[in-house]
Structures are given as structure tokens and as C-alpha cells.
Amino acid sequence: MTAETLPDRRRPVVAGAVREALGLPSAVLVASYVGFGSLVRESGLGLPVALASTATGWALPGQMALVELYSVGSTLLAISLAVALTNTRLMPMVVTIMPLLGRGGPPRWWHYALAHVVAVTSWANGMRRLPDLPPGERLAWFAGYSATLWVVTLGGTAAGFFLAGMVPHPVTLGLVFLNPLYFLLLFAGDLRDRARVCALALGAVLGPALHLIVPSYGLLITGVVAGTLAFLVDRWWPAREAKRG
Amino acid sequence: MADAWGSEAGIWAALAAAAVVTYVPRALGVALSGRIDPNGAVFRWVGCVAYALLAGLIARMILLPVGPLQATGFAERTLAVAAALAAFCLVRRSVPVGVTVGTVVLILLSSGGRLF
Numbered sequence: 102m103t104a105e106t107l108p109d110r111r112r113p114v115v116a117g118a119v120r121e122a123l124g125l126p127s128a129v130l131v132a133s134y135v136g137f138g139s140l141v142r143e144s145g146l147g148l149p150v151a152l153a154s155t156a157t158g159w160a161l162p163g164q165m166a167l168v169e170l171y172s173v174g175s176t177l178l179a180i181s182l183a184v185a186l187t188n189t190r191l192m193p194m195v196v197t198i199m200p201l202l203g204r205g206g207p208p209r210w211w212h213y214a215l216a217h218v219v220a221v222t223s224w225a226n227g228m229r230r231l232p233d234l235p236p237g238e239r240l241a242w243f244a245g246y247s248a249t250l251w252v253v254t255l256g257g258t259a260a261g262f263f264l265a266g267m268v269p270h271p272v273t274l275g276l277v278f279l280n281p282l283y284f285l286l287l288f289a290g291d292l293r294d295r296a297r298v299c300a301l302a303l304g305a306v307l308g309p310a311l312h313l314i315v316p317s318y319g320l321l322i323t324g325v326v327a328g329t330l331a332f333l334v335d336r337w338w339p340a341r342e343a344k345r346g
Numbered sequence: 347m348a349d350a351w352g353s354e355a356g357i358w359a360a361l362a363a364a365a366v367v368t369y370v371p372r373a374l375g376v377a378l379s380g381r382i383d384p385n386g387a388v389f390r391w392v393g394c395v396a397y398a399l400l401a402g403l404i405a406r407m408i409l410l411p412v413g414p415l416q417a418t419g420f421a422e423r424t425l426a427v428a429a430a431l432a433a434f435c436l437v438r439r440s441v442p443v444g445v446t447v448g449t450v451v452l453i454l455l456s457s458g459g460r461l462f
Binding site: 128129132140143144146150153154157158159160162163164165166167169171172173177180181183184185186187188189190191192193194195196197199200212213216217219269270271272273274275276277278279280281282283284285286287288289290296297299300301302303304305306307308309311312313319320321323324325326327328329331332335336 | 356357359360361365367368369373374375376379380382384385387389391393395396398399400401402404406409410412413426427430434439441442444445448449450452454456457
């Protein structure tokens with residue numbers, strides 16, 4: 102998709118979206134994908150693997166689960182199920198953002214193409230910005246915005262991969278440590294939803310414990326058991342309070 | 347550890363499977379958009395499972411690392427996490443600040459101060 106193939110009126114929209122994407126959102130994504138690139142290299146895998154994962158996955162939690170589970174020798178089935186469970190959360194995100202892109206106008210396949218670049222950053226900023234734009238400009242804006250982020254993450258992945266081989270070993274360890282640290286702080290900054298807090302707490306306890314017992318399927322069991330428990334606790338709680346009141 | 351299944355094909359098979367199970371929910375999201383409630387009970391459960399799984403992975407990577415982080419000590423990692431959380435809380439709940447402080451602390455501790 103180049104600017105030349107777009108009708109004239111959409112060029113400034115795409116250019117504006119690219120500029121917005123290149124600010125803080127790109128800086129944060131580059132840093133987190135530098136961590137991922139380093140993780141891939143330090144796990145003994147190659148640059149093609151790192152780039153292919155970022156290009157086709159484009160959702161860091163699933164990518165981290167893939168590399169980590171592969172490193173502990175999980176089966177193909179266990180890896181697929183864990184990545185699937187991690188990324189099913191993308192479905193409700195796509196469901197909520199698609200109506201904002203406007204129906205009827207652009208060919209349907211555009212929506213299927215753009216669904217691939219719906220991830221936390223593009224989704225959150227899209228949900229914030231799209232409603233303010235004229236319906237005719239929304240698809241062009243989101244395409245420009247998320248395509249920019251997609252390219253930026255590929256650059257970050259490659260940079261992390263090369264950095265890990267160039268800097269002193271303790272710095273490489275720091276880059277790999279970026280992976281869990283980044284998500285830990287993202288979670289720490291968003292603890293308003295009770296079900297989510299329960300899921301995080303139970304998962305953090307069960308994850309390491311089950312890893313010691315069943316390394317290959319521990320993560321999968323953690324997700325299903327801790328997630329279901331958190332979901333049930335959250336449903337049961339208001340019912341009990343209502344009975345009391 | 348370099349190749350758990352003893353062949354290059356292993357990681358590519360895993361990657362292909364991961365790509366499929368990552369794109370399928372995105373495509374389904376387009377197909378089902380407007381027809382299902384994204385705030386319904388099923389998606390609440392899906393969200394809980396994803397968060398629990400990710401929390402389990404993060405905790406395991408910090409407490410029981412399998413790869414390169416095994417070269418760092420348990421105390422070094424927990425101190426780095428504590429420093430990151432402290433910086434995060436002190437500086438406007440800033441993720442970039444917290445991540446930077448935590449990473450630098452881990453680098454300093456694991457290099458034994460000889461790096462700089």
C-alpha cells in the first residue's frame with residue numbers, strides 16, 4: 102500500500118496517521134520488541150524466526166509464550182493451545198473496532214487485512230481516535246497508523262537481535278529481562294478490573310508452581326484453571342453482596 | 347536448549363501453528379463484528395484466561411527462568427523488579443521509567459558493578 106495508489110484526499114490522512122504512530126507509541130513498542138529480539142537470539146534461535154514471529158504474530162504475549170514454551174521443550178500441541186488461549190483476547194478487540202472503520206465503503210477484504218494489525222497499542226489508540234474522524238477517512242487512518250507500528254516492531258525485533266550479540270553480556274540479560282518487566286508494569290498500572298486482578302494473582306502463583314510439576318503443559322493449565330477461577334469468583338462476589346444487602 | 351526438538355523444522359512448525367491460531371481469532375472478530383456482544387460472559391472468561399496465562403508466564407520468567415536469565419541470581423531479579431515497581435510508583439506510574447530503572451538495576455547487579 103503506497104501513498105501513490107490512494108485517492109488524493111486520503112494522502113494527508115495517512116501521512117498524519119504515520120506521524121502520530123511514530124511518536125510515543127512507536128518508542129514503547131520498539132523497546133518491547135528489542136526485548137523480544139534479544140530473547141529470540143538468547144534462546145538460540147535465528148533472526149528469520151524472530152522476524153517471522155513478529156510479522157505473522159504481531160501480539161507480543163503470544164510471541165513470548167511461543168519462544169519460552171519452545172525453549173522448555175513443549176509439544177507442538179501445547180504451544181498451539183497456549184498461544185491460542187493467549188490470543189483469543191484479540192477477538193473481542195477486533196469485534197469492537199471493526200464497526201468504527203465504517204461499513205459498506207471499502208471492500209470487505211480490507212477489514213480482514215486490517216484485523217491482522219489489531220493489537221493492544223493500535224486498538225487502544227484506534228478506539229480513541231477513530232470516532233473523531235469523518236467515516237470516509239477512518240480506514241485510511243487506521244491502515245496508515247497500524248502499518249507504521251507493524252514496520253516499527255519489525256525494526257525493533259531486528260535491533261534487539263543484533264544488540265544482544267554486540268553489547269556486554271549483562272546488558273543482553275537486561276534486554277531479555279525487558280520482556281517480563283514490561284508486562285509486569287503494564288499490569289501494575291491497570292488494576293481496576295476485579296476479575297482481571299484475580300486472574301493475574303492466581304496466574305502468578307499457579308504459573309511457577311505448575312511449571313515445576315508439568316513444564317510442558319503448566320502454562321496452559323495455569324491459564325484455564327486460574328482464569329476460570331477468577332471469572333467465577335468475579336461472578337459470585339456481587340451475588341453474595343446483593344444477598345447481604 | 348537451542349533446538350528442543352532436535353531440528354530446525356520444529357520451530358518453524360511451531361511458528362506456523364502460532365501464526366494460524368493468532369490470525370483465526372482476528373478473522374473471526376471481523377466475521378462476528380456487530381453480531382456478538384464483546385462485553386458478554388464468554389469474552390469476560392476469555393479475558394480472564396489470557397490474563398492468568400500471561401501472569402503465569404511473567405512470574406515464571408522472573409522466578410524460574412529457563413533461558414539466558416538463569417545466569418542471573420534470584421535476588422538480583424527480585425531486587426530489579428522491586429526497583430522497577432518503586433520507580434513506577436514514584437514517577438507518575440510511568441511504564442518507560444519503571445522498565446528503564448528495572449533493566450539498569452539488573453544490568454548493574456549481574457555485572458557486579460564492573461560494567462561502568
